[in-house]
Amino acid sequence: MEVLEKIFVAFSDAAWGMPLLILLMGGGFYFMFYSGFLPFRYLRHAINVLRGKYDDPNDPGDINHFEALSAALAATVGMGNISGVAVAIAIGGPGVLFWMWVSAFVGMATKFFTCSLSVMYRGYDSKGHLEGGPMYVITEGLGKKWKPLASFFAIAGLFGTLPIFQANQLTQVIREVVLEPNGLSSGDAFYTNLTIGLALVLITSLVIFGGIKRIGHVAGKMVPGMVVLYMLAVFYIMFAYYTNIPDAFALIFTDAFTAESVLGGAVGAIIIAGARRAAFSNEAGIGTASMMHGAAKTDEPIREGLVAMLGPFIDTIVVCTLTGLAIILTGTWQTSGASGVTMTATAFNNAMPGIGSYVLVLCVMIFAFTSLFSYSYYGTKCFSFLFGAKYKHLYNYFYVTTIVFGATATITAVIALIDGMYAMMAIPTMVSALLLSPKVKAAAKDYFKRMREFRVESEFKEKPEKV
Template sequence: MESFLVAFSNAAWGLPLLFLLMGGGFFFMFYSGFLPFRHLGHAINVLRGKYDDPNDPGDINHFEALSSALAATVGMGNISGVAVAIATGGPGVLFWMWVSAFVGMATKFFTCSLAIMYRGRDTNGHVEGGPMYVVTEGLGKKWKPLAAFFAIAGLFGTLPIFQANQLTQVLREVVLVPSGIATTNPFYWNLGIGLSLVFITSLVIFGGIQRIGQVAGKMVPSMVVLYMLAVFYIMFVNYTNIPGAFAMIFEDAFSARAVLGGAVGAIIIAGARRAAFSNEAGIGTASMMHGAAKTDEPIREGLVAMLGPFIDTLIVCTLTGLAIILTGAWQTSDGNGVLMTVTAFNLAMPGIGSYVLVICVVIFAFTSLFSYSYYGTKCFSFLFGAKYKHYYNYFYVLTIVFGATASITAVISLIDGMYAMMAIPTMVSALILSPKVMKAARDYFERMKDFKEELKVKD
């Protein structure tokens, strides 16, 4: 099974998908005239709630929508995913993650604007957003097979198995084994940790999107700040290595001499693959979360959504990558996931580094575990009806046990492959409907300009 999943993942992440994601992102960037980037300040004002209207349709406000989306994206992909990327592609892979993040900001502006623009209703009549509704409402009912394709892939692509796998690994190797616990029968200890995760996750996810949004809104800012402070300390104690680290990143990005036999194309794919896993730009998951935002202005939500890849990849993933490169952990660690990051923290903070990381990992993993369930229930609801969507959560929590006991190779290959499948409907529909977004953007910013001029007259 593991070899099948690896083959499926590698086949899915070929050059055609790279062209669709990266090429599509560059198209959005230039087609928009860099519009999202030019209105970064306005995006922050929207996020702060300056334009919130409690009477607008939707379930959560802009801040909760971004926090919930970040709760899913700023997770184990930022800690373990970056380590996997560097183990696979060397330090240069970080450069291609940065490139993917920049084009991902433009991609999220378009895909999440469309998630509001073409919201549909589930079988209970509740307003819903996401790529499956963008396809059916924006492209028409004849495109429904493409929407169903996304929803089927989403049932498996949003499973919590990677988070469960890496959280179990770090708890066992960093906390239990050094304490003389779990030194034998690792499968049963993994099973026990997995069942504990099932219990804690169930307490939150069965409360619905409002509870997920509230929990994420409280946990995400604190977890990002804590992790940033820890890595800033690592950078401080290794400050003399910082210029060399950046030089290595840029040099290896175009030579890939350290790994992959010098295959630059392979290192670009590795960077795009891990960036997509981390910030999910073009995959469609964030569109489902932002589609629940309380707003009737699609462009506002698109602007808020584009902040996701900036925070997730350009800040958090970069910090992880620098910690691993500055300490030399990418060359000395035997692990290719969270244990490589553990090695980096231990090298910089002997005795306490691993425990600091455990705190971050626990918060990162749980926020992802909470948020991913929402994506799966939306896909299940689209396929089988809203009244049955709660059944997906039972399947969801049971797969946590599978993730806790399976190998990281099998787990990450399954998620990678399904992410690739989800990207096809998301990007195809966004590319076709991109003129609609630009028309709405021109109208929106013209109205905002008139609104500001009216305020000046009144003053």
């Protein structure tokens, strides 16, 4: 296992070099300026689309706008927000949070382009079912000669969307916060982890074998509640430590450009750390959300892009910031030698002695399970593209099996493998989006022109049947 861990770490470090940072961050800035800051100009319209104002049950697709965003958020608003932020602060100090914010803002523009393309260039699987995602954007938008790039994405997606990180951190928090303090652990960490992993396999299987409609339905019910619960818990921490809030934000901004606390002034390293954790958390430019939003019931690509761009804001600007503040305000990042979810649990317990860690366990369970459910959909789409739709159900058996691996492996090995595969997925996703960006800009120009005409027309009659 130790040798495998070293291989994964070397692979991840090599993948997340400056070229990938330029592709993700530079590409995001390009999308932002090229679109004329469109994600920020049409937030109100995006919310109206999300509310179902323009839903049409006869449009092609499987799930509505709200379910698409909820299912995408079920994957992104997960352990990356609770554990991933703690890992980032442990490695790069508080300043890493600033670079996560920067990545999220440019990620909104990236999500708008990649998810608009996922509807604009949907394709059909071998069973004739309409599908979306970077592999179809590449083959339908760039042409069949680009299929090797699409296959490269799908192969990386088979492993990048495995549930091993969620399983690892959920197992850790159940064992260390619930079982061991109450004398319920077997004494052997491996067998305890294995038992928890098998239980996770059973629960996850009950949902994912029902397909995207069940996943979308479950996510639509769980995601709003889990975000509100987590926000309330951190708001309590902020209230308890309100005198530290100005200093916390000052520390985030100053440390972002010095990184003296951990990295000895290696600002480039802290930027990469922030970009890695932001990409892991909100997945902008990685391509996973494109697969989910490509299943939305709509024939207007720009609408889905507008809905999708809300993801990085909710995920990183809101939820990741809350986690970071809980860790910084309580001083846990300096006093705790732990990393990952244990550091966050310590912060909660410092603020709410006796119950804080249990509140976090409840949040973690909801966050982790919704991620476990949604990630399987991504993997089955990649498997279907490579081997045919009639075999895609086989991937779910592989998927649930790896939950056991995630529950028993080290967090270092798990994060390194997922990080490396995310880097590989980002290359075809960003390259195809950059090449096809003029198509999105033209479609946006046409869409908003029709929307203006709709508003003028609506002054004379109640509402046209379709825009």
